[in-house]
Amino acid sequence: MNTKYEDIPTLTRVRRISEDEVRQKPLELRLYKRMFGYTGNNRQEVRWLVLCVLLRGVQGPAMAWCLSWILNGPVAKGGHAWLWGACGLYILLAFFTDFVLYYRLWLALLVGEGVVHDLRNDMFDHLQKMSMSFFGRNRLGRLISRFTSDVESVRAGVQDAVFMGLVNLAMMLFSAVLMLCFNWRLSLMMLVVAPIYYAVYHIFRRRLSEATRAVQESFSRLTATLAESVNGMRVTQGFARQDVNAQAWNALIVDHSHYNMAVARATGQFQPVVELLNQLAIGVVFVASAWLVLRSSHPSPVEDLVLFYFLANNLLAPLAVLGNQYNTAMSSMAGAERAFLLLDEKPELVDEDDAAELPPIQGRVEFKDLSFGYNPQKLVLRDVNFVAEPGQTIALVGHTGSGKSTIINLISKFYLPTAGSLTIDGHEIRKIKASSLHRQMGIVLQANFLFTGTVMDNIRVGRRSAADAEVQKAADALGCLDIFEALPQGLMTRVGERGAGLSLGQRQLVCFARAMLADPRIMILDEATSAVDTVTEARIQQALSVLLKGRTSFVVAHRLSTIRHADVVLVLDRGRIVERGTHNDLLATGGVYANLYQQFIQASKS
Numbered sequence: 001m002n003t004k005y006e007d008i009p010t011l012t013r014v015r016r017i018s019e020d021e022v023r024q025k026p027l028e029l030r031l032y033k034r035m036f037g038y039t040g041n042n043r044q045e046v047r048w049l050v051l052c053v054l055l056r057g058v059q060g061p062a063m064a065w066c067l068s069w070i071l072n073g074p075v076a077k078g079g080h081a082w083l084w085g086a087c088g089l090y091i092l093l094a095f096f097t098d099f100v101l102y103y104r105l106w107l108a109l110l111v112g113e114g115v116v117h118d119l120r121n122d123m124f125d126h127l128q129k130m131s132m133s134f135f136g137r138n139r140l141g142r143l144i145s146r147f148t149s150d151v152e153s154v155r156a157g158v159q160d161a162v163f164m165g166l167v168n169l170a171m172m173l174f175s176a177v178l179m180l181c182f183n184w185r186l187s188l189m190m191l192v193v194a195p196i197y198y199a200v201y202h203i204f205r206r207r208l209s210e211a212t213r214a215v216q217e218s219f220s221r222l223t224a225t226l227a228e229s230v231n232g233m234r235v236t237q238g239f240a241r242q243d244v245n246a247q248a249w250n251a252l253i254v255d256h257s258h259y260n261m262a263v264a265r266a267t268g269q270f271q272p273v274v275e276l277l278n279q280l281a282i283g284v285v286f287v288a289s290a291w292l293v294l295r296s297s298h299p300s301p302v303e304d305l306v307l308f309y310f311l312a313n314n315l316l317a318p319l320a321v322l323g324n325q326y327n328t329a330m331s332s333m334a335g336a337e338r339a340f341l342l343l344d345e346k347p348e349l350v351d352e353d354d355a356a357e358l359p360p361i362q363g364r365v366e367f368k369d370l371s372f373g374y375n376p377q378k379l380v381l382r383d384v385n386f387v388a389e390p391g392q393t394i395a396l397v398g399h400t401g402s403g404k405s406t407i408i409n410l411i412s413k414f415y416l417p418t419a420g421s422l423t424i425d426g427h428e429i430r431k432i433k434a435s436s437l438h439r440q441m442g443i444v445l446q447a448n449f450l451f452t453g454t455v456m457d458n459i460r461v462g463r464r465s466a467a468d469a470e471v472q473k474a475a476d477a478l479g480c481l482d483i484f485e486a487l488p489q490g491l492m493t494r495v496g497e498r499g500a501g502l503s504l505g506q507r508q509l510v511c512f513a514r515a516m517l518a519d520p521r522i523m524i525l526d527e528a529t530s531a532v533d534t535v536t537e538a539r540i541q542q543a544l545s546v547l548l549k550g551r552t553s554f555v556v557a558h559r560l561s562t563i564r565h566a567d568v569v570l571v572l573d574r575g576r577i578v579e580r581g582t583h584n585d586l587l588a589t590g591g592v593y594a595n596l597y598q599q600f601i602q603a604s605k606s
Helices: 029-077 081-129 134-135 140-182 186-233 233-239 242-295 302-344 404-411 433-438 456-461 468-478 480-486 504-518 536-550 583-590 592-605
Strands: 365-372 381-388 393-398 419-424 441-444 522-526 552-557 568-573 576-583
Touching: 029 302, 081 140, 081 302, 140 186, 140 365, 186 242, 242 302, 242 468, 242 583, 365 404, 381 404, 381 568, 381 576, 393 404, 393 419, 404 419, 404 522, 404 536, 404 552, 433 592, 441 504, 456 468, 456 536, 468 480, 468 536, 504 536, 522 536, 568 583, 568 592, 576 583, 576 592, 583 592
Parallel strands: 393 552, 393 568, 441 522, 522 552
Antiparallel strands: 365 381, 365 419, 568 576
16 A cells, blocks of 8 residues: 555655745746846857747748649649659758758757756855755755756756747748638638637646646655655664655655656646647638538639648647647746745845955954844843953853854854844954855864865865965874875875765864864864764864964863863853853852763763
8 A cells, every 4th residue: 555645754754844835827928038038148049049940930831832832733733844843842941941950959959058057057156155044944855956857847948848839839820821821711710729729728727837846846855855865874774764764755756656647647638639629620621621612602722722731730730749848838837936936035144235354353252242043033042241352262061952053153154143242353243244254264063074075175175275285284283194194095085975985083183174274263163072082082182272272262062171271161051151261160169060060070980
């Protein structure tokens, strides 16, 4: 029995809430206009493509007219002398038609690739400007689907649905004009099926639009779940959750299949109905032409009726193609609206218009009556006041959830205070550009990220212009150069995604060396030694004293042994500073810090 999406356990199901987005109208002109705004770098190709589209629209009716002329002229009248010349002309026209088709397809691919290239670049640039809260709300797989399936849908819409649709519309238009010129009575009779065509498209338009959007959103959920499953494979296998995850994945696959089948059903019903209407229209032509030939006082010449029949095929056959392209257009619109919704989402934290570049700083940081909440209605920090003088080391201590990481997030300008002020060398943090602040900061976190590349490349993240000798000097100053040189290829050893190939301690040392190379004025260590074994920690403690010397440093650590030499220890509890002082002073008072330290000592002995 197939598991339904709604039957997935709460902890493993993918919430639809994150997929609720503003709906655009199907085939909305504004979306098309915005999509084609990305053809700006291919204007010349677009001009040639439009010319090819017009030629393709004319060539179909022209070939129908040429074939009718050959049948009603040289063939019917026995003109052997010029029959071969007429056939040669038809063959030349056919070759020219294929030549134009080749360049139309090539130019459409070129324009489509240009749109996808520029759109993905804009999306990536925009993504890097988003606030940290954005990445907390959006799952990785969901963002990946924006760059993959949604953008590919835009490509198909531009290079296939639009230009192929224009070709068929132009062919229908030129065929209709010729039909009116040759026999306006038969042309008007074909209008009998026009209201039926309109009703069919109106009925299927909404069904296809909703079905294609559902497929896009379902694929986004699949991508998000797959990314989460791969990243969490260690936990999955460690807790033997393979069956639970497989059940959730199966439910999503079934869900996705249902949506795909809905599209297939709608398309499968749409195409036969259009084909039936085409045959009905051809039947109307035959009946009407027979009536004109047999009953009319001014019967149409037979050659006109033959030409009219060929033109009718050129008028009606594109309708079936347009039906297929309509489905592609629906998928393209679904992808475009989701991609543009990502582009239109404004970062919650942006530099103010009057924000200035932060000049070289000494590193004085002051919190004054500062309060903050990720949700303004629920504060995480309340009335925090302290000053970190240049060169001081400030230790942040407290139970999980007390607000330690929030303080360093505010110093890093990943978030802005809800109330109060935060100044750096007297500059209000709202009035300085984040990039100029980050260039003078170094951050080492508990779970640091390493990029795919060499150890050398990952250390050089701290300062991209650094020479190899400078990287080696930074690692040597840290006291870990020998550890890096012991790797298979030394500093040129390649590491995989997220630092695969290095031990946890080695990865952390790479991040310390990265910070050393950056030579920041403000240094932040957030549980930076928690992943390092005690032997390695002993080696880097002395290096850290070198790294932190002369820099304003903020150290968050559960291992209280790492903050004994801090100039000031701030003890937080429920978002407030409840104690402050040196390590020895706080131990002497016998308060919260002394209790935490005692617990740490007991845990170390056990």
